[in-house]
Amino acid sequence: MLKELEKLGYLTRDYTLNPGETGRSQIVFLPTAKATSLFEQKRSEAINLEEWHKTKEKILEFLNSLKNCSLSAAVRKVLEEIPKAQIRVAFCAYIIGLFLVYLRKLGGKTEVLIKNLVQNAPTNELRMTMFVGTVLGSIIQTMNHEIGVEVTELVGRYLKSIADLSHFEKEMLSDFLHEALA
Numbered sequence: 001m002l003k004e005l006e007k008l009g010y011l012t013r014d015y016t017l018n019p020g021e022t023g024r025s026q027i028v029f030l031p032t033a034k035a036t037s038l039f040e041q042k043r044s045e046a047i048n049l050e051e052w053h054k055t056k057e058k059i060l061e062f063l064n065s066l067k068n069c070s071l072s073a074a075v076r077k078v079l080e081e082i083p084k085a086q087i088r089v090a091f092c093a094y095i096i097g098l099f100l101v102y103l104r105k106l107g108g109k110t111e112v113l114i115k116n117l118v119q120n121a122p123t124n125e126l127r128m129t130m131f132v133g134t135v136l137g138s139i140i141q142t143m144n145h146e147i148g149v150e151v152t153e154l155v156g157r158y159l160k161s162i163a164d165l166s167h168f169e170k171e172m173l174s175d176f177l178h179e180a181l182a
Contacts (some may be wrong), residue, residue, distance in 0.1 A: 002029045010035040055090045056176050063097050063180065067104070074101045075151075082154065088161050089169045093176050095158040096128065098151070099135040100180055106138055114138065115181050124174035128162055131177060 005011045011029040018026070062081065066074040078098045085091040103111055114134050121127035132155060139147055165173065 005029070005035075051087075052089065052172060055087075056093065056179075059090075059093050059097050059176075060180060063100055066101060071101070071105045079150065089165065089173055092128070092158055092161050092165070092173050095132065095154055096173070096177050096180065098154070099132050102139050103135050106135070106142065110138055110142075118181065119178070124170040125162060127174050128170070128177060129159060132158060 002011060006013060006029065010032055012032055014028050014030055015025040016028050066077060069077070075098065078094065078101055082091065082094045085094050103114060114131070117134060118127055118131045121130050136155060162170070
């Protein structure tokens with residue numbers, strides 16, 4: 001693998017001796033300027049804004065198409081779409097979509113209270129984590145047979161992804177949540 005990265009210009013080969021030891025030199029690979037530039041690149045620059053808007057609209061349309069489905073059918077359809085998410089922010093949007101489906105099922109006063117709580121959260125990250133956590137807690141409390149291990153594992157991935165998003169990505173995702181809750 002290192003040789004392949006070297007061929008692509010991301011690594012250079014060098015030889016070194018361990019100080020104070022006799023014997024053969026060791027081959028070491030060092031990152032090139034090309035490799036370093038990958039890590040210095042702003043994450044928000046790596047996101048294609050036009051692609052994000054298309055993805056967001058696609059998810060919102062998809063969620064609207066599920067309004068007349070049963071809860072289990074809607075959840076199954078969302079779970080089928082999640083692996084297709086190519087970027088982390090899209091994965092998070094699908095997870096939010098999954099919990100929007102659950103929120104609609106909860107309905108009534110619970111839905112109103114959760115929307116109010118989420119919209120009053122002080123930061124984007126809190127807004128998104130509170131939304132998923134509150135809906136998850138409500139679902140477990142009222143209809144725990146509906147939640148499977150797959151969903152809880154996805155929530156774990158979602159929380160890690162939210163923590164790793166750039167400020168710009170969190171803002172985009174928070175705007176998506178706000179729009180979806182409206």
